[in-house]
Amino acid sequence: MKRIMDCVALVLFSVLCLMSIPSRGEPAPGSTEASPANPASIQRSEAEEKQVRGDVPNEFPEPEPTSPLSDFENTYNYVLSRLAAMDQAIHKLNVGHYTLDIKVTQLLDGVSRLDGRIGDIEEHMQQVVLYTKDNRKEIGRLEGCQKGRRVGHKCYLVYRSFENYAGASAKCQERGGRMAMPRDRKEQEALADYVKKVFHPGNWPVWLGINDLLTEGQYLFEDMTRVSYFQWRKHFLSSQPDGGKRENCVAMSSDDGDWWDHYCDRNMYHLCEFDA
Numbered sequence: 719m720k721r722i723m724d725c726v727a728l729v730l731f732s733v734l735c736l737m738s739i740p741s742r743g744e745p746a747p748g749s750t751e752a753s754p755a756n757p758a759s760i761q762r763s764e765a766e767e768k769q770v771r772g773d774v775p776n777e778f779p780e781p782e783p784t785s786p787l788s789d790f791e792n793t794y795n796y797v798l799s800r801l802a803a804m805d806q807a808i809h810k811l812n813v814g815h816y817t818l819d820i821k822v823t824q825l826l827d828g829v830s831r832l833d834g835r836i837g838d839i840e841e842h843m844q845q846v847v848l849y850t851k852d853n854r855k856e857i858g859r860l861e862g863c864q865k866g867r868r869v870g871h872k873c874y875l876v877y878r879s880f881e882n883y884a885g886a887s888a889k890c891q892e893r894g895g896r897m898a899m900p901r902d903r904k905e906q907e908a909l910a911d912y913v914k915k916v917f918h919p920g921n922w923p924v925w926l927g928i929n930d931l932l933t934e935g936q937y938l939f940e941d942m943t944r945v946s947y948f949q950w951r952k953h954f955l956s957s958q959p960d961g962g963k964r965e966n967c968v969a970m971s972s973d974d975g976d977w978w979d980h981y982c983d984r985n986m987y988h989l990c991e992f993d994a
Contacts (some may be wrong), residue, residue, distance in 0.1 A: 855894025862992040867912040886988035897927030910975025917972040926966035951976035
């Protein structure tokens with residue numbers, strides 16, 4: 719298309735040049751007619767004619783006329799170049815997005831593996847805690863039998879730490895035992911003798927694993943079995959139990975081994991028993 723347009727422009731240019739050449743018999747307007755006496759004028763006229771005919775190249779060629787089609791082609795090419803640049807930018811963006819997606823996937827895999835390791839560590843820690851609790855219970859049982867009093871298939875140990883009834887029960891369980899539960903006269907007399915020797919010559923009450931928290935007047939051991947043997951203090955001034963619904967937990971006095979009912983939130987020493 720461009721070659722055709724160039725040919726058309728060349729033809730139009732030639733026609734215009736032919737129309738501008740004056741006739742041989744007429745002088746060009748505004749010029750002096752050449753005469754034999756002025757050979758320079760004749761040479762100049764001949765040079766101009768050669769230049770018009772194309773024999774001599776023009777030092778200042780006329781610019782080619784612009785065509786609307788050429789402007790359209792330039793715009794079209796510019797748009798194509800911009801689209802190509804945009805396509806290249808989009809391609810780079812897709813490559814970056816793909817790379818980022820791969821890194822995110824790798825990061826998620828790493829987090830998943832880390833989470834699995836944390837789960838394993840937590841499981842190991844739970845096992846360590848269980849082993850620690852078991853060891854603590856075993857140590858408490860051995861301590862109770864070595865430092866305390868052994869009676870039949872049980873070992874008893876007094877702990878000189880002030881606790882309320884619930885706290886004393888929890889401490890005995892942590893040590894692998896339970897609060898002392900004298901079930902007959904033999905166990906009661908052995909416990910009374912042991913506690914008296916521990917606190918002699920003083921008199922300090924210690925918690926036993928006996929209470930009537932569920933039903934008033936119905937005393938139960940810590941294992942929820944009913945108490946069948948009692949060692950209540952009997953005196954004309956203070957006969958036990960006398961606390962009613964206010965005092966629901968039982969303690970043993972260290973001087974004579976008698977039982978008293980007390981407020982369950984009172985802090986006192988406690989007595990634990992272990993399997994021998």
